[in-house]
Amino acid sequence: xxxxxRVRAPYxxxxxxxxxxxxxxxxxxxxxxxxxxxxxVLLAFVFWPMASALRLSFTNASGFGIxxxxxxxxxxxxxxxxxxxxxxxxxxxxxxxxxxxALIVALALALLLNNRLLVAxxxxxxxxxxxxxxxxxxxxxxxxxxxxxxxxxxTYWLRTxxxxxxxxxxxxxxxxxxVVAVAIWKNFGFYMVVFIAGLQEIPESxxxxxxxxxxxxxxxxxxxxxxxxxxxxxxxxxxxMIAALQAFDQIYVMTGGGPYRSTQSVVMELYQxxxxxxxxxxxxxxxxxxxxxxLLLSLIQFRFFGRREKDxx
Numbered sequence: 001x002x003x004x005x006r007v008r009a010p011y012x013x014x015x016x017x018x019x020x021x022x023x024x025x026x027x028x029x030x031x032x033x034x035x036x037x038x039x040x041v042l043l044a045f046v047f048w049p050m051a052s053a054l055r056l057s058f059t060n061a062s063g064f065g066i067x068x069x070x071x072x073x074x075x076x077x078x079x080x081x082x083x084x085x086x087x088x089x090x091x092x093x094x095x096x097x098x099x100x101x102a103l104i105v106a107l108a109l110a111l112l113l114n115n116r117l118l119v120a121x122x123x124x125x126x127x128x129x130x131x132x133x134x135x136x137x138x139x140x141x142x143x144x145x146x147x148x149x150x151x152x153x154x155t156y157w158l159r160t161x162x163x164x165x166x167x168x169x170x171x172x173x174x175x176x177x178x179v180v181a182v183a184i185w186k187n188f189g190f191y192m193v194v195f196i197a198g199l200q201e202i203p204e205s206x207x208x209x210x211x212x213x214x215x216x217x218x219x220x221x222x223x224x225x226x227x228x229x230x231x232x233x234x235x236x237x238x239x240x241m242i243a244a245l246q247a248f249d250q251i252y253v254m255t256g257g258g259p260y261r262s263t264q265s266v267v268m269e270l271y272q273x274x275x276x277x278x279x280x281x282x283x284x285x286x287x288x289x290x291x292x293x294x295l296l297l298s299l300i301q302f303r304f305f306g307r308r309e310k311d312x313x
Contacts, residue, residue, distance in 0.1 A: 172262040
């Protein structure tokens with residue numbers, strides 16, 4: 001028996017939540033009301049401190065007594081004082097050592113752990129990511145004891161195979177590579193996870209097409225993987241460079257800026273000038289020089305990778 005054809009009822013849009021629809025005139029006021037708590041927090045803890053630091057950078061403020069306006073005197077001192085110039089050079093050296101090494105290690109491990117034939121990939125990913133969730137100060141304390149020439153476990157193991165490294169944290173030549181190595185050990189797991197996420201977004205069909213064209217592993221990496229990782233690589237490079245420019249924790253714990261100021265970074269100098277020497281004006285000027293350098297490097301990186309991405313399209 002054929003059932004009678006059912007007549008569909010005309011579509012009726014559901015009623016708006018909360019009763020009557022909002023008028024366009026009331027939307028900006030309501031949106032501002034919802035954003036007001038976040039705006040208050042940003043104003044109190046971000047914009048106001050930044051404005052205060054900018055004002056202090058043009059004074060000789062010490063936190064006590066009367067402030068005197070010195071104009072660009074603090075900025076001129078930054079680029080004429082040999083002590084601060086050496087600090088800027090140390091920060092540039094730290095950044096040039098940390099950024100490419102951390103990226104190469106993270107990308108190599110990401111390519112390895114993205115291989116489906118590898119057994120226990122989840123375990124290795126978790127194990128390599130774990131150092132990132134440890135506080136950098138705690139990790140620095142642990143590495144300080146591991147590298148201790150008297151009771152350090154790492155130095156003991158090296159001595160058993162005939163390698164004597166001495167007190168690397170008191171060596172002006174080895175201190176900087178040591179604190180950089182600790183920072184790489186601490187952070188490469190995060191960059192590795194970001195790279196793995198980017199690798200999993202690359203269509204498998206591109207690799208299959210490259211194989212059909214006769215491309216080997218290296219050509220597939222340079223012609224498929226790297227171009228497709230353009231946005232991910234830009235993010236990781238900028239993130240790593242910002243982290244390197246703001247290096248402080250492991251330097252403060254492991255060397256305190258020594259020996260002979262060979263590991264003194266800009267943030268370490270900023271901390272000592274502002275909180276130990278009470279030269280708040282110079283410390284504020286240093287903070288804005290660091291901010292300007294960070295913004296400039298970020299813009300250069302984004303323009304470089306943006307141009308590369310347009311060329312590959």
